[in-house]
Amino acid sequence: MRVKSAKFIGSLPFDGFAVGGEFGGDKKMMLKILKWIFNELPENKPRHLLGIGFLEDIPKIIAQGVDTFDCTVPTNYARRGIAFTSKGKIDVFRGRFLKDNNSLDKKCSCQVCQNYTRSYISHLYKSQEITALRLLTEHNLYFFNSYVEKIRRDIKRGKI
Ligand SMILES: [Zn+2]
DSSP, X not given: OHHHHHHHHHTXXXXXXXXXXXXXXXXXXXXXXXXXXXXXXXXTSOXXXXXXXXXXXXXXXXXXXXXXXXXXXXXXXXXXXXXXXXXXXXXXXXXXXXXXXSOSOTTOOSHHHHHOOHHHHHHHHHTTOTHHHHHHHHHHHHHHHHHHHHHHHHHHTTOO
């Protein structure tokens, strides 16, 4: 049904195509289904994948032919106190970060990492100050954008 649908939709004069829905329950199957679908869509038109954006998935879906995607991961995780860093995720709302005067990520050049400490953001959260969520959201969005920028550079250099 996916192949049949992609053949039909791909034959219509749209400027681009969005793909979403059920992908078979696991990520391996998702990549397989994307391959089936993208084999049927015109290569010269952009392909958007709906709702997929865990960091570990991004290089794989791009390699499969996805041009753009959207996902709630950076903002959803921020609302739960999770910051993505070059060394993995950290839960800034945990008490131990109240005494941590490092930035969220030493390698990040976002304005949050340049101006605020983990301690301050953790304090904001303990004080039920919504600014904690805003700062984590801003950092996570910057982190994801930087991650994808690096992939774009690698594509231009022929590494991917
Ligand atoms: Zn940052």
